[in-house]
Amino acid sequence: MKEKEPKIVCFSCRFSWGYLVSEEEIAARLENWIPIICTGKIDPVHILTAFRQGADGVLILGCPEGDCHYQDGNIEARKRITLLYNVLKSYGIERERLKLHLGADPEGKTMPQLIKEMTDTVRKLGPRSGDTTTQKKSATRTK
Amino acid sequence: MTDKKKVAILWLGSCGGCDETIVDINELILGVVNSVDLVLWPIALDFKYHHIEKMADGEIALGIINGHVRNSDHAEMAKLMRQKSQVILAFGACACFGGTPGLANLRSKEDIFRWVYQEAPTVINPKGVCPQTTTRVDGKELTLPEMFESVHSLDHVIDVDYYLPGCPPPPYLVLKAITAFLENTLPAKGSSLASHKALCDTCPRNASKPNKVAITEIKRIHEVEADPTKCFLSQGIICMGPATRSGCGESCININIPCRGCFGHIELVADSGAKFLSGLASMIDAEDEAGLEKISDQVRDTMGYLYRFSLPISIMNQKRLQSDEVKSDD
Known part of the structure; x- marks a missing residue:
């Protein structure tokens, strides 16, 4: 049986990532991509919801350190993510499945590559433990 | 026969603290007892479950339920209370959110059984005895409720009208809730009968x-x-x-x-x-x-801090709920 391709949800800040091209253009190249204004807007609720809905990994692309349009949104995001690792661990979700990458790419050309790298990392980890979404579906079907 | 409103108080997976807080209303409880007809309160009064089963649907005006839902008996009793009660009040943190026992959801049921009946250092169990839902003893069949995969809040099993949180809820809020019920001044369905502030x-x-x-x-x-x-x-x-x-x-x-x-x-x-x-x-x-x-x-103990009372209703834990399918035999 062919291995299931890991699902990566990507949040990216519009101030540094792909602002020179249209959203449609980026969306055509990326699956599960959510453009946001400032990574400081990302709440642990959003990340947990992504994992709950079956994401195998979450990649967050923020502005370079010192370059946040709102002063320190990217640093706030880093603080949240660092604390969130403790929570994910309790659910059996490895640290590598959540990554914050700070940088800039106005044309968004590197985004598919960054997602691919994340996909490769996550693939090496294997299926997510504690992910009952697939089991649940089969259980419901047999009912 | 009395025309007083019938009130039932039930505990599910509970420590008894929620019942204690009702007693802690002290002498004011006498006024409450005079204005209602208590038909069930397992911790304090000798009514039987079959008395409730014989009642007409909706005959109980207010059903107060404390404790979480962890096994088939809890679920069955919760459903019976729902059927017989006009209003259901989830009483205390366990009924509202799953409570402290909800932290058990970080472990599987198998893990818990293995630890409690085999691996804990205080356990001596060479025959590996472990409780079963049915056991035959002297030709008779004995049954036990089935433990679910995880701990549930009350509203994951039945429809809940009001929530009174707290571990336990303080007596003044209990009295306020019961007074609002008696005076027909309860807020909109689904409300929490506590402050709306942080x-x-x-x-x-x-x-x-x-x-x-x-x-x-x-x-x-x-x-x-x-x-x-x-x-x-x-x-x-x-x-x-x-x-x-x-x-x-x-x-x-x-x-x-x-x-x-x-x-x-x-x-x-x-x-x-x-x-x-x-x-x-x-x-x-x-x-x-x-x-x-x-x-x-x-x-230290991140989950214990963040979800001490609310793991069963948290985003990540909700998933486990559906796999249990507690509501499936409705």
């Missing part, structure tokens, strides 16, 4: 909270002599006040203990643990990533 809003130490809390080191309450007048968070002690509903009377704060979150989430918050984490992160004052990691490591 604990920080009503905390006596609120004034001492600096505009920007900057935590450079996280300390546990037993490790320090906490200043009884200052905001706990400003002292680097984790206090769930920002993400917890008020209404408890600040009973913990008043004895110099930080809030643990037994009143649960504030209105419209999906996951109070995640929200608190977000707030805590913004208070952390670290110079670099290494400093941030260091402070993060100082949070």
Whole structure:
């Protein structure tokens, strides 16, 4: 049986990532991509919801350190993510499945590559433990 | 026959503290008892479940249920109460959110059984005896309720009309809730019968909270002599006040203990643990990533802090609920 391709949800800040091209253009190249204004807007609720809905990994692309349009949104995001690792661990979700990458790419050309790298990392980890979404579906079907 | 409103009080997976708080209304309970007809209260009165089974649907005006749902017996009784009651009140943190026992959801049922009946150092069980749902003894069949995969809040099993949070709810709120019921002044269905503010809003130490809390080191309450007048968070002690509903009377704060979150989430918050984490992160004052990691490591028992009373209703744990399919035999 062919291995299931890991699902990566990507949040990216519009101030540094792909602002020179249209959203449609980026969306055509990326699956599960959510453009946001400032990574400081990302709440642990959003990340947990992504994992709950079956994401195998979450990649967050923020502005370079010192370059946040709102002063320190990217640093706030880093603080949240660092604390969130403790929570994910309790659910059996490895640290590598959540990554914050700070940088800039106005044309968004590197985004598919960054997602691919994340996909490769996550693939090496294997299926997510504690992910009952697939089991649940089969259980419901047999009912 | 009496024309008083019938009230039933039931405990499911409960420690008894919620029943105790009803008793703690003290002499005022006599007034309550005079104005209603108590038809069930297992901890205090000798009514039988089959009395309830014989009642007409909706005959009970108010069904008060405390405790979480962990096994088939809990689910069955909860459903019976729903059928016979016009109004169901989820009473206490366990019924509202799953409560402290909900932290067991971090382990599987198999893990729990293995530990309790085999691996715990205090267990001597050479025959590997483990409770079964049916056992034959002397030609007779004995049955036990089936333990579910996880702990559930009451509203995951039956429709709940009102919530009274707390571990346990303070007597003044109990009296207020029962009075509102008797006087027909209950708010909209689905409401929590407690304050709509966050604990920080009503905390006596609120004034001492600096505009920007900057935590450079996280300390546990037993490790320090906490200043009884200052905001706990400003002292680097984790206090769930920002993400917890008020209404408890600040009973913990008043004895110099930080809030643990037994009143649960504030209105419209999906996951109070995640929200608190977000707030805590913004208070952390670290110079670099290494400093941030260091402070993060100082949070001992993250899940115990964030989800002490609410793991079964948290975003990640909801998933497990459906696999149990408690509602399936409806």
